[in-house]
Amino acid sequence: xxxxxxxxxxxxxxxxxxxxxxxxxxxxxxxxxxxxxxxxxxxxxxxxxxxxxxxxxxxxxxxxxxxxxxxxx
Amino acid sequence: xxxxxxxxxxxxxxxxxxxxxxxxxxxxxxxxxxxxxxxxxxxxxxxxxxxxxxxxxxxxxxxxxxxxxxxxxxxxxxxxxxxxxxxxxxxxxxxxxxxxxxxxxxxxxxxxxxxxxxxxxxxxxxxxxxxxxxxxxxxxxxxxxxxxxxxxxxxxxxxxxxxxxxxxxxxxxxxxxxxxxxxxxxxxxxxxxxxxxxxxxxxxxxxxxxxxxxxxxxxxxxxxxxxxxxxxxxxxxxxxxxxxxxxxxxxxxxxxxxxxxxxxxxxxxxxxxxxxxxxxxxxxxxxxxxxxxxxxxxxxxxxxxxxxxxxxxxxxxxxxxxxxxxxxxxxxxxxxxxxxxxxxxxxxxxxxxxxxxxxxxxxxxxxxxxxxxxxxxxxxxxxxxxxxxxxxxxxxxxxxxxxxxxxxxxxxxxxxxxxxxxxxxxxxxxxxxxxxxxxxxxxxxxxxxxxxxxxxxxxxxxxxxxxxxxxxxxxxxxxxxxxxxxxxxxxxxxxxxxxxxxxxxxxxxxxxxxxxxxxxxxxxxxxxxxxxxxxxxxxxxxxxxxxxxxxxxxxxxxxxxxxxxxxxxxxxxxxxxxxxxxxxxxxxxxxxxxxxxxxxxxxxxxxxxxxxxxxxxxxxxxxxxxxxxxxx
Numbered sequence: 001x002x003x004x005x006x007x008x009x010x011x012x013x014x015x016x017x018x019x020x021x022x023x024x025x026x027x028x029x030x031x032x033x034x035x036x037x038x039x040x041x042x043x044x045x046x047x048x049x050x051x052x053x054x055x056x057x058x059x060x061x062x063x064x065x066x067x068x069x070x071x072x073x
Numbered sequence: 074x075x076x077x078x079x080x081x082x083x084x085x086x087x088x089x090x091x092x093x094x095x096x097x098x099x100x101x102x103x104x105x106x107x108x109x110x111x112x113x114x115x116x117x118x119x120x121x122x123x124x125x126x127x128x129x130x131x132x133x134x135x136x137x138x139x140x141x142x143x144x145x146x147x148x149x150x151x152x153x154x155x156x157x158x159x160x161x162x163x164x165x166x167x168x169x170x171x172x173x174x175x176x177x178x179x180x181x182x183x184x185x186x187x188x189x190x191x192x193x194x195x196x197x198x199x200x201x202x203x204x205x206x207x208x209x210x211x212x213x214x215x216x217x218x219x220x221x222x223x224x225x226x227x228x229x230x231x232x233x234x235x236x237x238x239x240x241x242x243x244x245x246x247x248x249x250x251x252x253x254x255x256x257x258x259x260x261x262x263x264x265x266x267x268x269x270x271x272x273x274x275x276x277x278x279x280x281x282x283x284x285x286x287x288x289x290x291x292x293x294x295x296x297x298x299x300x301x302x303x304x305x306x307x308x309x310x311x312x313x314x315x316x317x318x319x320x321x322x323x324x325x326x327x328x329x330x331x332x333x334x335x336x337x338x339x340x341x342x343x344x345x346x347x348x349x350x351x352x353x354x355x356x357x358x359x360x361x362x363x364x365x366x367x368x369x370x371x372x373x374x375x376x377x378x379x380x381x382x383x384x385x386x387x388x389x390x391x392x393x394x395x396x397x398x399x400x401x402x403x404x405x406x407x408x409x410x411x412x413x414x415x416x417x418x419x420x421x422x423x424x425x426x427x428x429x430x431x432x433x434x435x436x437x438x439x440x441x442x443x444x445x446x447x448x449x450x451x452x453x454x455x456x457x458x459x460x461x462x463x464x465x466x467x468x469x470x471x472x473x474x475x476x477x478x479x480x481x482x483x484x485x486x487x488x489x490x491x492x493x494x495x496x497x498x499x500x501x502x503x504x505x506x507x508x509x510x511x512x513x514x515x516x517x518x519x520x521x522x523x524x525x526x527x528x529x530x531x532x533x534x535x536x537x538x539x540x541x542x543x544x545x546x547x548x549x550x551x552x553x554x555x556x557x558x559x560x561x562x563x564x565x566x567x568x569x570x571x572x573x574x575x576x577x578x579x580x581x582x583x584x585x586x587x588x589x590x591x592x593x594x595x596x597x598x599x600x601x602x603x604x605x606x607x608x609x610x611x612x613x614x615x616x617x618x619x620x621x622x623x624x625x626x627x628x629x630x631x632x633x634x635x636x637x638x639x640x641x642x643x644x645x646x647x648x649x650x651x652x653x654x655x656x657x658x659x660x661x662x663x664x665x666x667x668x669x670x671x672x673x674x675x676x677x678x679x680x681x682x683x684x685x686x687x688x689x690x691x692x693x694x695x696x697x698x699x700x701x702x703x704x705x
Contacts, residue, residue, distance in 0.1 A: 016612050034349040042353055042563065049561050054607050057615045
């Protein structure tokens with residue numbers, strides 16, 4: 001039986017190195033408990049894109065302490 | 074056929090070719106080397122080792138990587154090990170045997186001379202890496218340890234626990250950074266190659282985009298080396314890092330470099346099965362696990378008991394049953410196909426019934442948990458973290474996933490592509506693995522090309538251009554799309570991946586490939602008109618990066634399907650269902666397909682031109698690659 005959770009995220013958004021950044025709050029509903037954190041970000045990005053908002057930029061690469069380390073949580 | 078595929082394989086007995094070639098190629102004297110500039114794209118094992126070696130030799134080198142550090146390159150993910158014919162176990166290994174195994178493992182679709190050279194320099198790689206301090210596993214007496222891998226009956230795989238790629242890359246990275254520090258190598262991080270610049274038929278530079286600022290810049294050199302890895306991400310779900318892509322070699326292909334054997338892709342038999350539909354990548358568990366794990370599925374369709382409650386008599390150790398001589402260590406393509414057959418027959422395990430068991434119960438009973446922990450501790454921990462199951466107590470669940478691509482840019486014996494001055498090394502070229510790569514041979518090839526082959530061969534080309542400046546490049550500006558369609562780049566990528574997995578994956582057939590060749594252009598058209606990419610090109614924009622990469626995957630996918638359709642035989646990773654024996658074994662057609670398909674760009678992705686390099690086997694007799702009973 002798949003469990004679903006609702007998650008509230010505070011994400012640092014910054015347009016460019018020179019611009020003033022800030023935290024933005026996003027509510028991500030109906031997240032499957034099978035999803036990894038990064039897959040949840042993919043899901044949020046799909047939703048943002050469909051609303052015409054810029055997706056969140058993050059690195060996701062290989063896993064378990066190697067490759068890109070991904071976002072800081 | 075309009076391309077001249079000159080292999081430049083030297084004359085003479087196979088064991089002397091490389092030695093003689095090294096003596097006959099022209100050299101650039103030490104004081105002149107600084108007058109030559111070489112661009113290397115990619116910083117994995119092949120790129121980093123080539124850059125370090127060329128820098129050490131005295132060339133001016135510029136390295137481009139889209140990562141923030143060369144250490145992020147995907148080579149780091151390689152787990153199991155690196156082959157070398159050192160014969161430390163005194164179990165009958167030799168350069169010739171490694172050569173033989175690699176040619177046979179590649180199902181006789183690789184170039185003999187290249188493979189023999191690879192086996193020869195495998196010895197040097199281990200010495201080089203050990204001198205760098207790479208912590209290979211050692212035996213009690215202090216000698217380097219070996220383990221065995223699929224497709225070989227000797228133990229020749231050197232390893233550093235389950236993190237061999239990481240340790241070798243750190244070695245190459247250290248060597249590279251020494252050159253960066255000394256000023257011989259200039260490193261451009263977060264820079265992605267967008268185009269190859271060709272002037273008067275020669276590669277003279279590249280166009281790159283800074284991924285942080287969006288700035289597009291031109292860079293010129295006397296020669297360009299592409300070390301940008303493979304293209305498994307055309308399947309969307311693969312074991313490759315999310316960023317791995319075909320763009321650099323595909324755009325070089327569009328500038329004239331022939332693309333060889335695109336349909337030769339490898340599916341790795343031991344990956345963790347997908348757990349849900351959102352999954353965007355698959356995790357590989359090292360093939361070395363097959364040394365101690367036994368693969369099985371329940372004998373009965375509809376089995377509902379947990380693995381540990383299924384008694385021995387209700388288990389089917391199918392690899393041991395079908396292939397008694399090699400058992401769980403049959404080559405990857407064979408292991409993958411049979412796993413698919415088991416799952417398709419309704420005997421898959423796990424909640425989605427999409428895997429087979431890899432069981433360590435017997436190994437733990439035989440040698441104790443500690444011994445298994447020593448060998449695979451980090452892999453077991455990784456599996457546990459991902460699945461929340463403890464592989465010391467319950468069998469792992471595994472299933473094949475796209476993993477490595479044997480196809481790539483066509484190169485001659487010197488590793489030069491059909492565009493003079495453009496070289497391709499590591500997984501990005503097609504040269505050594507034929508239709509199927511053996512385990513632990515990718516690290517070997519990447520480092521062989523970078524440390525020991527290219528540094529010799531590139532001088533032969535550069536010698537002609539002494540005292541010439543790199544050609545100044547002023548390239549057409551790149552138009553960036555910002556389109557406001559309705560679907561994301563990822564959505565299209567996933568759809569493309571589904572088509573490819575279904576019709577150009579582990580098994581292929583004519584009608585499926587024809588269907589893919591009609592579905593892909595239709596989806597591509599939709600992609601052009603309906604993809605949604607927000608933001609601008611002049612800043613960090615990951616959607617835009619992906620849009621370009623997926624665009625190239627669409628074109629590559631068509632080449633793969635055309636190549637798979639054209640190759641009317643089954644060999645290695647390419648299994649055409651029409652070409653199999655009554656018991657399901659692959660059937661090659663040596664009369665018509667002992668060759669390399671080198672596709673030439675015509676401006677139309679659906680209609681490339683086929684060029685053929687015939688393969689000649691003077692040293693290895695072509696046999697039916699059977700792993701059922703005997704070795705030869």
